[in-house]
Amino acid sequence: xxxxxxxxxxxxxxxxxxxxxxxxxxxxxxxxxxxxxxxxxxxxxxxxxxxxxxxxxxxxxxxxxxxxxxxxxxxxxxxxxxxxxxxxxxxxxxxxxxxxxx
Numbered sequence: 001x002x003x004x005x006x007x008x009x010x011x012x013x014x015x016x017x018x019x020x021x022x023x024x025x026x027x028x029x030x031x032x033x034x035x036x037x038x039x040x041x042x043x044x045x046x047x048x049x050x051x052x053x054x055x056x057x058x059x060x061x062x063x064x065x066x067x068x069x070x071x072x073x074x075x076x077x078x079x080x081x082x083x084x085x086x087x088x089x090x091x092x093x094x095x096x097x098x099x100x101x102x
Contacts, residue, residue, distance in 0.1 A: 004023055004028075004044070004047075009021060009022070009023065009028075012049060012051070014029065014030035014031075014032070014042075014051075015031070015042055015051050015052070015053055016030070016034055016040055016053050016054075017030050017032045017034055017040065018032075019031045019032030020032075021042070021049075023032075024041075024046070026027055026043065026044050027041045027042060027043055027044060027048050027053075028041070028042045029041050029045065036072070040054065077081070
C-alpha cells in the first residue's frame, strides 16, 4: 500500500476525536484516544481512507454498491446544478456596482 501524501494527511482528521491521523500500513490511526482510551483506526481501501465512525462501518459495508447512491438520479443532479447556477447568478447581481440613481 503506498503512503498517502503528507498534504492529504495534514488536512484529514478523525471524525470522532477531531485529532490528526497518521498512516500505519493500510490504516490511519488517530493521534488522540477517544473517550474509552482507544486510538481509533480507519481502513484505507484502494487508496481511499474510510473515515467512518466505528459504529457506522458495519452498515456501510453491508450496503451494496447500488445503495451508496440511492436517491440520487439525473433529475436530482440536474436540480442541484440549477440551484448552483441560480446562486451564482444571484451572487453576481449582488456584487455588481450600483449607480447613484439606484
